[in-house]
Structures are given as structure tokens and as C-alpha cells.
Amino acid sequence: MSNAQPPQASFWNDTGRSGIAAWIFSTDHKRIGLLYLYSTFGFFLTGVLLGLLLRIELIAPGRTIVGPQTYNALFTVHGVVMIFLFILPSFPGAFGNLVMPIQVGARDVAFPRLNLLSWWLYIIGAVIVLVSLFTGGGAPDTGWTFYVPFSARTGTNVSLAVFGVFIIGFSAILTGLNFITTIHRLRAPGMTWDRLPLFTWSLYATAWVQVLATPILAITLVLVMAERLLGTGLFDPARGGDPLMYQHLFWIYSHPAVYIMILPAMGVISDIIPVFSRKPIFGYKMIAFSSLAIAAAGSLVWGHHMFTSGMSDTAVLVFSFLTFIVAIPSAIKVFNWVSTLYRGSISLEAPMLFALSFILLFSIGGLSGLILGAAATDVHVHDTHFVVGHFHYVMFGGSGFAFFAAMHYWLPKFYGRRYAEKPALLAWALMFTGFNLLYFTMQVLGMKGMPRRYYDYLPEFASLNLLATVGSWILAAGLVIMLVNLFRGLRGGVPFEGNPWGGATLEWSVATPPPTENFEEEPLVTHGPYDFEGMGKP
């Protein structure tokens, strides 16, 4: 009973349960957030290892360490783990849970027990995916997109993997509706919609995408299972079905899904840049609005994944046009961030460096996306390493670097201790260098015509592939330094107290680490989220 506790007891010293049960059955949003952080980040590291193996295989032409079947399984599992087990659940699950309820001035999310159920469903789904790798016909080899007809015919364990992803989708829907309800109903007095921190705004847009897009993935995966187990033939041309319908259904979900991955990342950047520029955000309303615009427009562009699959010219034209529309709200954000920096008093600490590199890497990724969105150029680079490079610029350079920024920005608040600054900067420099060496090279390789998803390639691509693999090692070295630094710092580093960075959002007004119920009494919000002058006044 929290009422029996002294005021301001940190959420680390909570509850009657003991040991691990105090965590895995806790309905405290901060504990659930940390559960998500540990579990999703664990899968991130698994995905990194698989990615490194892929790069080692590609270090030289011909078979290096694995054969074609193993290579197919490796890139499939890399994709499934990174997308469904890491990026999709990590931002809403980890930082959404940790920060959002405090940012709106609430004691917890609207449905705390449902929140715990979401995490459990995520873990159950993840375990099922893991089991699918080692049982039945072995790890799926279809690519993370599970395209029919191959996914309906391959002897590998696609059905079970797909079922695991289905369960994880359930978890995403519950998180989404929980967050929408929380943001609508639990804002503290004075927390008007135009005082909502931009990270929370981005989570709000994300939650709508989670709620509206994920059911389509669910039914699509059910249909793949039915195709395999019952022989329904709905995607089988010999039986009157159409494999293109699978691609439509899959991308109706999976294109909006990339906005589940990138929108919260943009929210993190919108929160960090003003704090480290000592200047209110430029264009608050436009940034908030552009999150909703990206979520809405992004739901109508799925066809650009299928330009080469067979579509009418009209459809290609419409999808291409809509794809370019998405670039507008994205550019609004980038220009507003840069305008916030202008004449700011910029301090280049670790969260800020990650945030700044996000702007650069996301811009490269976004602009290369336009090359793919234009049908004429897409035909040439479709299914090449250019796509792989583009996707990693947006997802890793974008979401990944924003995730690291969020770790350096918010985790000290929740642990009460901080990491050392110099290793953090070194880690950032290594990762930034390695990242560009790896993925820019991939884009060049794609332009030269190297296809993706092959374990072998023509000899003329050898030197660039070697360069990319070396880049992956530099990136991994930076990652290791970052992790060791964070791990040591958060456990035994210098105490982190008060509000050293001068953030004006509510999470910086509570004790460090936050108390179980977040606020001693319900806060009255009197200033905007980036009103650094107003925050000192009563």
C-alpha cells in the first residue's frame, strides 16, 4: 500500500512483493517501462549479432561463413527480431511508459493492469518467435515480410513465427489504446493540448497508428497461417487467389508501422533539442501537427512498396504522389529543429550529439526514400542494397540514434545516477563513423546494382563490401563502449539530482528517481513544455 509509505519514496523501493515478482507483476508504469527497456534492448543486441554475422558473410564474394539457406534464415531472423521485437515495441513500451505519464502529470497510465498485460503478451509472443527458430522445419527463411507464395510453401517454421508476431501485435494494440486514453483523460489541471510535450504528442500520433494499423497485420498473419495449415488458397493463383492481395494487406499495416518506429523518435528529438539549445522550440504547433499529418498521410502510401510487383500506372502515380506528400510534414520537423538551434546556446552533451546526428542521418534516409518513392528510379534500385541502406538510415540512424539519445537523456533521471560524459562522446563518435561507413556504402552498392538478400555477389562489389563490413565493426565497438558506460554509470556513477539540464517538461520537476506515484500531489501546470523562463516562477 503506497499510502503507508513515507512521501517521495522512489519507485525502486516499492511494494510488498519481493524479488523478481515485484517487477514482472508490477503495474507501475515506470517498472513496466524498464521491463520493456531490458527486454527490447536484449533483442536489439541479438539482432546486432545477427547483423554482424550477415556482414561477415558478405565480407568477400562466395561462401565465407554460412551457406545460402543459413544466410536466408539469418536475414529473416535479423529483420523479425529488429522490427517486431525491438523497434516497434521499444519506444512506446520503454520510454513511452517511463516518461509519458509523468509528462502529462498523471500517476500512471489509464489502465495499469492492461499495461502489464501488454508486456506479458509481448514476452509470450517473443518466446514463441524464439521457439519457432529451433523447432519444426527450422528458422523462417522468407524475409521479415513473409511474402507469399514462398511463405505458404517453405518447409521452415513460418506458422509459429507468424503466430508469435500476431501475439505481439495484440500487445501493441493494447499499448496504443492505453496511451490514447491516458493522454485524453489523465492530463493534470493546466496541461492543455498546447502544453503537451512534443514527445507525448508524437506518442499520441503513434498510438493511433498502433490501434488503426495493427489489426490489418493481425488478419494478414491469420491468413498466412490459414494458407499453410488449412490450404485456403486465398493467395494462391492456381486456386483463384492473388499473391498481390497479400502484399497489399501486409503493407497497409507495415508502411504505417514504420511511423510507429520513427514518430516517437522524432518526439524525443523535439524534446532534447530545445533543452540543449536553451531556447524554446521553434514552431511547436507545426511539429505537433506534423506528427498527426505523418500518421495520416503515411497510412495511404503502402503501394510504393509494390511498384515492381504489378500495379496500374494510375495506382503507381497516386501512391508515388502521396509518398512525396509525407515528405512535407517530415521536412517541417527538420526545419523547425534547425530553426530551434539557430542562435541557441548549444551545449554538445551526449543526448544532444545523438539528437543532432539523428537530424543528419534521418535527412539522408528520408531523401533516399524519395528516390525509392519516385516510380522511375525505384524500378532501378528496387530490391538492391540501396533499399537496405535507406531503411537502416531511417530506422537505425533515425529511430536507433534517437533511442540512444533518449537513453542518455532520460535514464539518469530514473536511475538517479549518470554515465561518464567522455566515453559517451567517444562511443557516439565511433558509432556515427561506423554507421555512415556501413550504410552509405550499402547505398552506393545498391546504386551499382548489388541485389539484397543474396549470400554471394559479383567480384566487382568486393572492395565496397569489405568497407561496409569494417564499418559494422566500428559501429559495434562504439555500441559496446556506450553500453558499458551506461551500465556502469547507471549502477555506480555520479549521483544525478534535480534538473541539471534545465528541462521544463514535468518529468524534470519530480524527485530523482521519481516516487512511486510520481507526484506528491496533483500538479498544476502553469507553463508550456519549453517555456524555460516560465518554469522557475510559481
Add this chain to the structure above:
Amino acid sequence: MNQTAHKDYFGAKLGMWLFLFTELLLFGGLFLLYAVYLKRYPHEFATAGRQLDWTLGAANTVILLTSSLSVAMAVTAAQRGETRRVMAMIGGTILCAAGFMSIKYFEWSAKIGHGIYPGSEQLKSGPPGESVFFSLYYITTGIHGLHVVIGALLLAWIALKARSGAVNASDYILLENGALYWHLVDLIWIFIFPLYYLVL
């Protein structure tokens, strides 16, 4: 405890409505497939649709509409604090659900007896459009039937809550949300029935 002392009724309903949206979209994917394949195989769909017995479909429609009425009356009874009537009305709904599933069972087993089921030899050798129609029919009504079963179990659990007094005149949001879910199950059938039994 971390739960808030007072309940947010509006919030609980908002959450439920969002969940209902997701259910609509889940079935929306199947209706989308129906639309595309109907455009492609209008004649085969018509031939196959006539093989379904519209009287059974109509009977099930009446049963589900009655069950929705019954659960709505359960909510009103809860508002008035008439616990026994709440349980009786929910009982009526569950009875309807059982009736619906029984008719569904006879419908399905008759079709399966005639060699019409996904992947059957008869469908494989017949026109492709009919195979698509029956695959969609089985998946759509199958997932809907699953929702009927889940809804009935949910309502049974809520009836137990009502008996123990946890659902009462001042706190009946659980029943209200359960009833909303049941109406959704009904609503989806209202679309399935004409699409598969009537319009073809």
C-alpha cells in the same frame, strides 16, 4: 495499490471503443478481400453464395439481434440495481450465443459433408472463384464464431461478478463494456449475413 481510487467511466469506455475499432479493422481486412474477389469472380461468387442456406443465416440474425436486446436489458437492469434480472438477461444472451453456434455447427458440418471446405478436392477441381468464396466464408464466419464464443465467456464472467456484487447499480462499467463488445459481435454479423447469404 497503484490503481486510482475513483474510476474513470469515460476513460474506460473510450478504451473499449478504441478496442472495438481494432476489431472492425480486423474484419475490414476480410471484407476488403471479399470486395476485390467479388469484382474478379462475380458469377462464381453468385453460384457459390446460392449454396448457402439463407433461412439458417436469417435465423442466426434473429438470434443475435435478440441476444443484443437481452444484453442491453441487462445493462438497464444493472442501472436499476436488479441483480437477479441482470443475471437472467445475461443468461438469455448466452443461451442465444449457444443457439447461434449450434446452427453454425450444423451449417458447417453439412457443407463439410458435401466436400466443401478449404483445401478440399471438390473445391480444388471446381472453378477457382468458388474456392475463394468458400475459403473466405469459412475464415470470416470462423473468426466471427470465435468472437461469439469469447463474448459469451466474457459475459458469463461478468454475470459471476454481478452475483458477487462487483457489478452493481453504482459500478456497472464492466457490464457496459461487455455489452458493447457483444453489440460489435452482432454488428459484424449484420454485415456478414447479407454479403454471403443474400446479395449474391
